[in-house]
Amino acid sequence: MRYDPAEFLARDDISRLQLSRLRTTCERAARSRLYARKFREHGVAPEDIKSLDDLRRLPFTTKQDLRESYPDGLNTVPADQMVRLHVSSGTTGTPTVVYHTASDVRWWSSLVARCMRMVGMTPADVFQNTTSYGLFTGGLGMHYGAELLGCMAIPMGAGNTQRQVKLIQDFKVTALHIIPSYALYLADYLARQGLDPRSLGLRIALVGAEPYSEETRRRLEDIFGFKAFNSYGLSEMNGPGVAFECREQNGMHLWEDAYLCEVIDPVTLEPARPGQVGELVLTTLCREGMPIVRYRTRDLTRVLPGPCPCGREHLRIDRITGRSDDLIIIKGVNIYPIQIEQVLMSLPEVGQNYLIELTREGHIDQIRVKAEVREEFFVEDMRALAALRERIAHRLRDEILVTPKVDLVEPNSLPKSEGKAVRVVDLRGKE
Amino acid sequence: MRYDPAEFLARDDISRLQLSRLRTTCERAARSRLYARKFREHGVAPEDIKSLDDLRRLPFTTKQDLRESYPDGLNTVPADQMVRLHVSSGTTGTPTVVYHTASDVRWWSSLVARCMRMVGMTPADVFQNTTSYGLFTGGLGMHYGAELLGCMAIPMGAGNTQRQVKLIQDFKVTALHIIPSYALYLADYLARQGLDPRSLGLRIALVGAEPYSEETRRRLEDIFGFKAFNSYGLSEMNGPGVAFECREQNGMHLWEDAYLCEVIDPVTLEPARPGQVGELVLTTLCREGMPIVRYRTRDLTRVLPGPCPCGREHLRIDRITGRSDDLIIIKGVNIYPIQIEQVLMSLPEVGQNYLIELTREGHIDQIRVKAEVREEFFVEDMRALAALRERIAHRLRDEILVTPKVDLVEPNSLPKSEGKAVRVVDLRGKE
Structure with missing residues (x-):
C-alpha cells in the first residue's frame, strides 16, 4: 500500500483537519432523521461549528438513540450508495446497525492497515485472523486491512483449534488477530498437545475485542514469544482501527484524523479532568454514509499524558478498564x-x-x-x-x-x- | 463499478485473448515447482503454445497433484506478493490450498460482480450472503463481488435462521446467495412460522455449492417468488465466478476470458464428443500467483450447443450433474x-x-x-x-x-x- 502520511500528522495539522472534517460531518449528519431532530432540539446547526470547542454544543448520541433509529435513521445517503451493513447481535434488545459506503469501507481498511504497519507488520507477514467473520466486525475489518497492507491473510475464522494450529505451522504464520481469552485457551491447548507455543514462530499478536489486563498480556508474550499489541474498536465506529498500540506498548494511539475523542464524567457529562478515567466519547470524522456525533461508547479509559517516543502525535488512550455495563x-x-x-x-x-x-x-x-x-x-x-x-x-x-x-x-x-x-x-x- | 466489456466479447476476440493469456499462464506456471517438473516430464515448454490446439500438449493437473504440492508447490511469486490464502477442509486427506495476489483477488471480485450484474443485480439491491465466511470461498468471494458491484452486502454467514429472516425483513433484502439444501430448509422454517416466503420480497437467488436439480430450482422459485440462478465455481479456480446463468436460465456462461474450458471423457481422457457429458477441465487464464493448467475438476457436465439469446458468446455449460466422486x-x-x-x-x-x-x-x-x-x-x-x-x-x-x-x-x-x-x-x- 501507499504510505499514509496521516500516521505522522503534527498536532496543528490534526486540529486543522479535525475542524474542517467536523463541519463536514455535521453537515452530512444533519441530513439524517436522527440528527435533523437532535440538532433542532438542541438548537444547533452545522454552521455553528466554528472551532473545535463548539463540539460541546452538539448533542450526545447513545446506544439507545441507535436502537430507536433502527434500521436506517442515521443514514445520510440513499441505500443504493451503501455497500456494507453490519448488525450487532442484539442479545439485549433491538440490534444496532452500521451502514458503510464504498468510501467508508476504504477509510476503515486504511485505518486498520495503518495500525498493522505501526506495529511492524509488512507484506512479508502471514496473518491469520482467528476471530469470526460475517457480521462480527473484527473479521472483515482486520481482513481488509491486512490485504490492503499486502500481508497474506488467512481467513480462518473462530474455533477449530486443531486446524488453527495446523495452518499456523504449515503456512509459517507470523501474526495473529486473537481475542485474549482465546489466546489463553490456545496456550492450554498447545500444552495439552505437548507443543511449545514458541516453536510456532509467531512474532505479533493483535489483541482486542475483550478487556484484558496488562498481566495477561505479559503472560501471553512470555508463553508465545510474540509481542502483543492492544487493539481498540467498536462496531459503531466501524470496528477495529479506532485506536492501536505502537511498538512502545504504552497506550493506544487514537487516529484523530478519523475520530474526535472526548473523555467525560459519565455522571455529570462534563469533560474528565486531564488524566482522569471516564467514558470515551467519539465522533466520526470521515464517515460518509452514517456519521455519528459524540457517541457515548460506555468504555472507560483516560487520555495518557506526554508525547510518545514513537513520534506519532495522535493522542494515546489507556487500555479499556471496563465498560459501564460490566x-x-x-x-x-x-x-x-x-x-x-x-x-x-x-x-x-x-x-x-x-x-x-x-x-x-x-x-x-x-x-x-x-x-x-x-x-x-x-x-x-x-x-x-x-x-x-x-x-x-x-x-x-x-x-x-x-x-x-x-x-x-x-x-x-x-x-x-x-x-x-x-x-x-x-x-x-x-x- | 465500471462496465466490464469482457462480458460481451465476440468469439474471435475471446479466442485471441485466450491464446495470449494461455501463453502467459504457461510462462508463469513454469516458475512453480510442480509445473517445472510436469512440463519437463511431458517434454513441453511455454513457447510450444502456438495455437489453442496446443493446449492438449500440456499435462493435466489433478487434486492429487495439488495435495502433493502442499503447501506452496504451485506458487509462481514469493509469499510476500500473496495477499490471501484459502484452504479446503481436507476432510479426506491433505488439504488443498490456493494462494492469491492482490491482482488475483481483483480479478476474482470482478468476475463475481460480472455474474451478479448479468442476472440483473444493481447497486440498488440489498444482498444477503447466507453461506459461511472464513475459508469457504463462497463467503468472501460473493461478498467482494457484491461490494464491487455496489450492492449493499450483509455478511450474515451461515446458520441462525431466525436471524437470517429478521435481517431479510428489516433490511428489505432483494438478493440472496444460498445453498439449495438450505433454501429448502428455509422454506420449511418459514412454513412452520406461518410466514409466506413470497412476502419477503426476494427477487434473486444465487444458488450454488451443491448439485441440485431443475425440479428443485422450479420448486424454490415457486415457493419464494424469486428467480434462482445457478452458480458454478470451485476453490481451485477461486470459488464462485467461474460460470453463471444469465437471465435466460439455459445453462451457465463460463467466463472464457478467465478460464479455458475442456470437457473430456474421464476414462480415455480424450475430448468428449460435442454435447456429450464428461469431466470439466479448466485452465486459469488470469491467475498470477498460482496458475493451474488443465485441472480435472471431477465435475460432470457438457457444453451446450447453439448461441444464447442473451447475446453473450462465452460458452454455456449444463448444470453439474454430479461429481465422479458422488x-x-x-x-x-x-x-x-x-x-x-x-x-x-x-x-x-x-x-x-x-x-x-x-x-x-x-x-x-x-x-x-x-x-x-x-x-x-x-x-x-x-x-x-x-x-x-x-x-x-x-x-x-x-x-x-x-x-x-x-x-x-x-x-x-x-x-x-x-x-x-x-x-x-x-x-x-x-x-
Missing part, C-alpha cells in the same frame, strides 16, 4: 472484572481460566472467584492449596475491597470457550 | 444422487428433505430412499401412502434402472442441516 456492585462497592483478572494473572500458580460467580445468601451479595491452578502447583498437599487460596483472597480483598470466596479448581475443569469468554455469572435472584 | 454403483449400475432428487422433487406429494441409504444384505447392495411426505398428503390412509410409495419406486426405477426400497416418512422427521446437506449415507460394510 460494573459489578457488591456490598455497595464498584468492582470491574478486570481488577480480579489482574490479581489472578499476576500469580504464577494460577492457570489461564477463571470464573466470577455472584450469588445472594439471604440478603447479602457474595462474590465467588473460581480459579484454575496450574498442573505443577495442583498438588495433593491440602495445606499448600489452602495457603494459596488464602493468599489469593487476601490479594483480591486489597484490590476490590471486598473479601471474595475463592475456589481453587483442577486445570481444565472450568467451562472453556473458543469465542469470547464468559467471565462473570450472575446468579443473584436466580436461585 | 457416483453410486449399485448392482453394477452407475447412479448419481441428482437423478433421485429429480424424481422426488417432480412429485408434489414429496417434501423438501430426503435421504439415500446404501446397505448390503448378504452380498447384495440395496438402495433405500427415505422421502418426507408433505403435511397435506401425509394422511392416515395407509392405502393412499402405499400407492404413493409404489409410484415413487416405479418412477425411480425408470430413472436409475434399479428398484430402490422407498420409505415415506413424516414431515420434518429426517435430519436437517443448516449447511451442506448430507444426502447419501453409505452403510455398506459398516453394519
